[in-house]
Amino acid sequence: MKKTFALNSPGKDRRRVIETVKNDVRRYLKRERRKPLPEGVDFHDFDCKVGADKLACETKHPAEVIPAIDLIAAGEAAEVYVEILAKPGYRTKKAAAKNGATDTEFDGSGSSDSSETGIG
Secondary structure: OEEEOOOOOOOOOOHHHHHHHHHHHHHHHHHHOOOOOOOOOOEEEEEEEEOOOOOOOOOEEEHHHHHHHHHHHHOOOEEEEEEEEEEEEEOOOOOOOOOOOOOOOOOOOOOHHHHHHHHO
């Protein structure tokens, strides 16, 4: 999807037009995700760009497209350019998390109750 949406339409409320644009983007993403995955692909991924025009667009994560449209519309832009291209996505394994925790088990002997220690 490569499309320039006009945000001002005669006879229509600007807020309703902006909601229609966001709805079209959501529908497109949903439709693309419903398509069957090709062999060896883990998920549908998307290259997304959003901007006030085709020359001033920025690369965005798919979850950031709708807020970016809101931000552009808040700046009183007359139009918004949205480019969403589907691509195959492959999962990568995460590296083992290294934290300072040890693997020793708690045996309960560290109680601070004086009756258990035999003192007093």
